[in-house]
């Protein structure tokens with residue numbers, strides 16, 4: 573599909589991001605809505621639920637370095653290449669990631685900083701940051717969310733392995749006394765193998781340390797809050813996974829209020845990534861955890877847009893350091909509008925391009941976007957699409973005139989940016 577450029581870039585050939593000017597090019601797809609989120613850094617705003625959750629995680633790893641101020645602007649080399657993403661990985665495409673230009677992008681995950689932080693000589697660290705992914709629009713997806721990366725590396729020798737074993741004994745003793753049921757998977761398996769450069773016995777000790785450290789974090793975050801008891805223990809499930817820079821790799825899910833919730837991805841860091849960080853003689857693990865998913869559950873926050881609200885009825889409910897149950901204020905009426913259009917001949921429109929266009933027009937007033945119809949005309953070969961946009965403010969009632977005006981602007985931008993013909 574055609575690349576989406578912002579109004580400011582179409583008329584000039586620069587875009588200003590966090591006070592710096594960047595030349596634009598064919599890869600540029602960062603939108604004004606996204607640019608406006610970059611300075612907000614919710615994970616550092618006192619008493620914001622995401623900031624409290626960050627502190628809660630940090631307090632569980634007191635001897636780790638706690639980082640939270642790295643710039644979201646990284647190179648594709650940092651975000652992908654240093655982590656061994658293959659050249660054809662879908663995450664690299666402009667439909668999935670935000671590019672300032674071909675040389676700079678917004679990090680899609682906190683793992684983008686692993687090599688840099690290991691390279692600085694940090695052996696135990698946490699890093700919390702805003703991350704950016706182009707995505708659909710609904711109550712649990714937002715193009716900006718927050719992750720905490722955690723990592724620990726040990727000397728890859730007898731002294732390092734002794735350190736791991738001692739830590740494993742300590743952590744296992746703590747977990748044994750707790751009301752937690754863990755559905756485990758083997759540390760290694762044919763689909764989830766050891767790195768050729770690593771000793772499988774060392775890798776197993778590291779994987780065990782990773783699992784014990786994270787099970788203990790889950791207990792810290794959720795244990796008290798589900799009131800885990802002998803009859804009603806906290807349930808944590810480990811699943812085999814794949815990430816380009818870790819093996820073995822895992823995902824962790826927690827059973828909370830009747831549902832399995834995917835919390836994090838993790839694994840034993842590959843030798844190539846350790847080599848890129850100049851720590852070839854170390855061995856260890858890393859994890860990356862999604863803060864919104866956890867905060868929505870812990871605070872009973874029903875819609876991911878609320879994290880961005882400046883309404884006192886939202887912000888006023890939270891105190892720094894405290895987990896409390898959010899009391900929703902009245903929901904204002906929703907109003908949906910459909911838009912149908914013909915695409916210009918031989919072109920396509922990615923759903924993420926449509927969603928960014930709608931966000932630029934309507935901001936957080938858009939609650940949900942769904943494609944409700946698509947067909948190709950049998951004779952002309954032209955493609956027709958119909959999207960349903962659901963508008964609802966979280967803070968006030970929308971007038972009919974206002975939604976009509978937003979919808980008119982969506983149509984205008986569709987014509988303007990993609991040359992469509994409204995039906």
Ligand code: FA5
Nearest residue numbers: 681683717815834835836837838839858859860862865
């Ligand atoms: C990653 O981002 C890896 N960087 C995690 C990792 C780190 C693996 C270190 C190995 C070593 P993933 O895309 O699965 O993986 O995202 C990790 C977590 O972020 C998910 O478990 C989820 O909690 C959260 N997450 C992912 N996508 C979204 C989204 N669109 N909205 C909210 N949270 C999300």
Ligand code: MG
Nearest residue numbers: 823834836837
């Ligand atoms: Mg995942």
